[in-house]
Amino acid sequence: MSKGELQVSEKERQSCLDSQLNSIVNSVAALCVNPETRRPYSASIIEKSLKDAHFSVKMNRNTKQNTLEAIKMLREHLPIERSRMKLRVSFAGKEGGGKLKESVVKLANTVEHEEWDEATLHLTLLIDPGQYRVIDELVRNETKGKGLLELLELKEVVESEELF
Numbered sequence: 557m558s559k560g561e562l563q564v565s566e567k568e569r570q571s572c573l574d575s576q577l578n579s580i581v582n583s584v585a586a587l588c589v590n591p592e593t594r595r596p597y598s599a600s601i602i603e604k605s606l607k608d609a610h611f612s613v614k615m616n617r618n619t620k621q622n623t624l625e626a627i628k629m630l631r632e633h634l635p636i637e638r639s640r641m642k643l644r645v646s647f648a649g650k651e652g653g654g655k656l657k658e659s660v661v662k663l664a665n666t667v668e669h670e671e672w673d674e675a676t677l678h679l680t681l682l683i684d685p686g687q688y689r690v691i692d693e694l695v696r697n698e699t700k701g702k703g704l705l706e707l708l709e710l711k712e713v714v715e716s717e718e719l720f
Contacts (some may be wrong), residue, residue, distance in 0.1 A: 576613045576622070580648045581606065583623040584630070587685075587711070589639045597636065605634045639711035640665055640682040645695055647703035649675050656698045663694075680708070 564572075584606075585599045601641045614623055630636050645660055649672070657677060661667055664687070669680035683691065688707075695703040 573613055573615070576615070576619065577603075577620050578590070578607075580613065580622050580626050582628055583619060587623070587638055588627060588630075588636050589711075591635055591637045596639075597634075605630055609633045613623070638685055641685050641688060641707065642668070643681045643683060643688070643691065644706040644707035644708055645679045645681065645698045645703065646671065646676055646706070647695060649677055656694070659694055660691055663691055
């Protein structure tokens, strides 16, 4: 105590690790889907896969950093990917025209819908969550604040019943 260090018992340390791991598993389950079926994995499957991959929680990192590390590790053991976001980008054709449209479409995984409304272009896109900021800055800078970026769905997941 005189050196300013607080000793933590083994049970307390294990409890902290378990709660951190549980938080990471739930985050991965919320953020990721099976790429073939577009359906989410259950927390128990993710937890088992993390144990099979010998994932260990790093206590000096926050939950988000550990979650991203877990997703990278899971990719080697399980078909998994981040669920895509659905965005709607709107801007006047004269603002960025073909150049802005071309840049935004390159960053998107798929273009679901493209529509011209008078002189305004509306694009509905599916993107990886890591591309959101890039697209936001691109639209804001190219249109000088006149473009519009709407988040339609935070994660694109198929939640239908399967018949066996």
